[in-house]
Amino acid sequence: MIRRPYAAALAFAAFATACGPPSPAPSVCATTSSQSSPASAEGRWLLGQASRYPADTSLAARVEELHASQRSRRTVAWQAVARALAPVPLAHATSVANATVPRFRTWYDVEDVQRTFGRLYGGLSAADRAANARFSDTTLDAALGWNAAFVTTLPEWPADRLATWSASFMDGVTVAGITGIQRIGLSPDAVRHVVSSYPEILRCLAAGAPPTLADGPPQPQQVAHEPVVLAPCGVRTLGPFFVATGGRLSTRLLGTPADAQITVRYGVASTSPAACTGTAEEGCAVSGPGTFMVRVAAQGSIASGMIDVRYDPPTANATACLQGVFPPSAATVALEWRRIGIGIPFPSYDTSAAALARRLGPGGDATWGTGDGTAEPGADSIYTMTTSAGTTFRLAGMHIRTREVDRWLNITMWWSPDPDTDFGADRPDAVRSLGAPWSNYKMCVATDFTENDADPAGGFDADHPTLGASLRQVHEGQGGPSWCSNPYIDAGPGLVRSNCVGCHQHALSGVRPSDVQNDITHYPQNGRMQVRNNYPSDGFWGIDGGDQLGSVLQQAADYYRASH
């Protein structure tokens, strides 16, 4: 399936700098390493089949609006949060009357995928395995249903033991523990897409993912225009532009170029060589294939006008490691649990404008660090669970990603002792009404590599001034990199500057989060820039990070392919 070309090549990853060194602090993606103790088979039975994410299918048509409006973005993000947190009844009774769990806590984890895919793949004939046959919807339904009832097939779990075990859940905190220490959770349609994509996933795991430039026949020429006004020594960099084999890229500065120079560079790395250089007025041109950046540099006088870029992008499969992009009802969560009772303090973070200014300003290292304080929130103010082993955990933060828009709604939430200010100031009643723990989480959202809202305060100065002030601190200009960072999850150096989207583009590409973290040359702007025209797993890290679902699929395939 051919993914539609992103508009991003037109919505420039543009940033202006002075003549000084433009090097921001290094960045890191959120960790993708994981050790989890997910829902057991009996836990899955109690939860029942996972609850489908009720996607808002109208959002895809509003994507440009969301890119351009922080307010609209946050509004739909809170609505998505409400959908993900909505209470869902358990499939079987416990000692807690009418017990529910948040919808995302019903979602599937690595062991559900292990059981379900094993069932599906094991059910194929040898010929079908050799042919990488697809699973029918009916087969998928049956496998997911079988998984939910799997425990009932185990001799050590007779009905009376299941009943006794179910009755042992006496309160909300233990009910919350039914799902276990889940690190990632996948909505039903996300799981269906992953297991249905096993031929592509196994191929990419064996042969490697496609390179950063997915080439193909040239599409019709595209034109990008960006107005610029450059002071003496000012620089403006635009891109990346992806050019097909047989295609070209030409650029020049229309208007008053003065003595400005224009350079086209290979690749996004700041050290990459020039492909062509010319006066801004005459411009220059290069041939594909390649990924290029356009750099306009004023010299001794002011340069102004419109940068004109014309290029022939490739027609390429943007999600070569999946059977197409995820459906809108695909949603995933990544959960950050913190253990109680092992002597590790629970930190709290200040995300006010003043605190962000301190971290992002001169002398700050743009790192969340170990916290601005410590707290001991109770289960009434932070989502808390106790596992069957008696260990208790707090949910410090969580990513929620939904595929309702092309680059996902990348939402992250974090607990705060001061929940109704800055990133919690606009929390809607739909979330407040869910109950106390969820009113203690703040939220940010990103939908693109770049921030296209011209208002640094996102339109919140009037009604939510603390939110507006904090947004102002992370706004790097219209067309600059977008922002969204979770203090508990985005813990690496420099990751106060983060936007989720930049890191997730590399999922299943062979690039590791640590690469993005440590290599500011090849992953500029703290990894927030687009550097590739394909997204092998549609930005889903769960296949080669997190719970390593690719490894789970491969193990099952290896198992059945083995001669014994």
Add this chain to the structure above:
Amino acid sequence: MRLPPTSIQAASLLILSSVAACSSDNPAPATDAATSTDIAPVDSSVPMDGSTPADAATADASDAARARDVFHVTDVQFGDVPTGSIGVSSLVGDFITAARASNWSTQNRSRGIMMHGCNGVTNAADCLADVPEAGTVDGDIGADHSAIDGAHLRVLFTSTAGSAYWTRSSADGRFIGRGTKIHDLVRDIEINAAGAMYDPAFFPDNNGFMYQPGGRMCPQSALTTGMPTSVAITGTGSPCAGSSVGLYEHLAAALGGGDYWATSAGTAAWDDGGHAATLTETARNEAWNSTAQVTLSLMANTGSGFSFVASRSVSTPFQGDAVISPSGRVMITRFVDDAGAYQGYVLHRLDATHTGAAVMVTTTEMARYAQQGAKPSFSYDERYVAYHHYIGGGATADADAHDLGFTDSSDPGFGDYTTRGASNIYVLDLLTGISTRVTTMAPGQYALYPHFRSDGWMYFLVRTLGTRTESVIASDALLVNQ
């Protein structure tokens, strides 16, 4: 009323005399000793699992012992056993009953772990059916080494590259860590554990493994993703993290979302036998005296991973070689007498908790077994322990010779054992105290480092004196006679 240790030792010698057919490479044993027996079978009526036998777990232990007329173990004491005495206390039965309901064998089955070689079979006993039996391939360890009627010894692989120290395997039986090579049975390749030196160990939840030095904890996905031929245990790009878990480590994972625990050396006896003639259990690396200790390390599930929290040393007087069970609920040690002579095993209940970073550990002696051997390893249902025992010399030479069907160690037929040595594999039923020999190796053949996979199959290494050839063998001794 408890028997004095000398009496129980005699009983154990009788237990050791459960004899099966001898190797074709062996000197001919006395025919009247060639009585075969079987081990209390594991229930393998469920696909890919070897669960605890439903009846045996709750059976009266002495009855179970009496049921095997080749074992004259009625002298073994059960019930109220004073600490320090040979015998099996009622705590063992309580534990086995509790473990039957929840253990890593059942847990792994419920998680859908796919046991290696079990594709398409409904009983664990039927797994690995396509793997050649010993004696059917030129150059393997030879035929007739099984001491259990109906049991099979299957050659998983043979390598001409020798290894040092022990061999351990993943819970699903797919990966075998032999020295610094991890053999992937699915791809039939050896994965180099780059930067490691020795002591591979696998977590019972099939999620990770460890190598020494440095207690490097690695995700199992490092072995299963792509087609790795080498995994960096240390250095740049390594997926592994260091810990303070020391050498001779054994790994446990608490059931139900708890913590990881590890025992490490404390007092140990390094055991790398079979490279030269090894006639007795190998020497201790330090004295096991009244101050002997075992070290337990807590790697707490922090919610975002497992972090080393703290270690705690526990007094285990005159004991060493501590091995924690897969769930961390029990621990077995070897014990010596005042003179330092090996006497057998001690089974402890392990109550390990922590308050914050303060680790509290108490041990309660549950049983003492008078079997001689080394390198014990628990089955995943925690009812059995497998171990190896060197023969040919020492205090047990006569008993070992008799066990193999010879008159005693002066019997000419036993002569090659007294010069070349050998090692056999045994399985000890913790509930009954019955130990059963699984192999009958020829002189110069060393069956070593037995350990179980999640479904009850057992793997062990065979070294052959004078060569660098090593084979890894699979045994269904716990699964036969269903």
